[in-house]
Amino acid sequence: MPKQTNDLCDCRLIHRQAVEEARASALAPNETASLAQTFKALADETRLKILWALEKREMCVCDLAAMLSLTESAVSHQLRLLRNLQLVANRRNGVVLYYRLTDNHVSQLINITLEHLRD
């Protein structure tokens, strides 16, 4: 069989139609980027522990630091990342900032993944 010509890329191509359909139904570039960014936020043990804790109660930075045995600086950096993605929000009471989850999507994502891991 001669090597198929290929105007889609430099690679071999066995099932032209499957490739074209996959490209047609692909996610928009900005959607892919946003998805990756959000999953990246969940792809770190420290941030997962923070989110899991905030699912039950709002907490301030120094409490989270105590819970995690981390510096407040480290926690603050992670909270900023989560805040920029609008996964957490905060309210101020004097000098203390209380963080909470913005919606229940994070809980859903963690629970579905836990379910997947049990199989």
Added chain:
Amino acid sequence: MPKQTNDLCDCRLIHRQAVEEARASALAPNETASLAQTFKALADETRLKILWALEKREMCVCDLAAMLSLTESAVSHQLRLLRNLQLVANRRNGVVLYYRLTDNHVSQLINITLEHLRD
């Protein structure tokens, strides 16, 4: 107010009870690690594109490479990672390996996150 003593860590501690409750209900270490590992698999644009395509149809390595304009080596490395986490499986037909999603959890995770991003 005197600085509170703190037997949980070296950090300040404002709400002792909140910290203790958070620690009591924390995820098991191996659960946290597995969760992070799974989300890490989703936290990359190439792997997301692969998973999104496999949600619709099974595909072989060279088709995925063509679809993504990547080398087959690069795709193969990513598929190995996804296979090790049992997010994808494959079947062999001669020399060709066809990859597919192992279950529908990945679809759920992507769709919930897309929903979150629309808010």
Added chain:
DNA sequence: TTCTTATCTGAGTATATGCTCAAATATACA
């Protein structure tokens, strides 16, 4: 067997990122 194709693998490299450290803000209170 030998050749070809599809896929896999290990090493190397460039980039991304989580933490620490030092210093800057922000708010409350004397």
Added chain:
DNA sequence: TGTATATTTGAGCATATACTCAGATAAGAA
């Protein structure tokens, strides 16, 4: 004002990782 506390911020470092490249397997055909 000035001081104390809670949090934030930027720079630097050490590790993780996505891709490339060269070469190794695996299965079918000649």
